[in-house]
Amino acid sequence: MSWLALLLAGLLEVCWAIGLKYTHGFTRPLPTALTVGAIITSIALLEIASRTLPIGTAYAVWVGIGAFGAAIAGILLFGEPATAARLGFLALLVVSILGLKLASP
DSSP states (O other), rough: OOHHHHHHHHHHHHHHHHHHHTTTTTTTHHHHHHHHHHHHHHHHHHHHHHHTOOOHHHHHHHHHHHHHHHHHHHHHHOOOOHHHHHHHHHHHHHHHHHHHHHOOO
């Protein structure tokens, strides 16, 4: 259950990271409300996951999912560069996240 909460928290982190771009400096009400809701829910789910997972693992996985997802979303939604090096390092990030999962109690 903790890993599911952590996965959802990470996916919501992607949502709010991308949502920040759409708020236009928090001047657009609907994107701002959705982004703030995603932030609050993401952190709440991280807290739930950290009740049974080590905080270092939970936080690193949460940030890793968010960083990976935001980078991929940036490529797909905003035309950010998808260089071989960038994709290679994103692949390393996925390996690191999976490694933390496998190494956790």
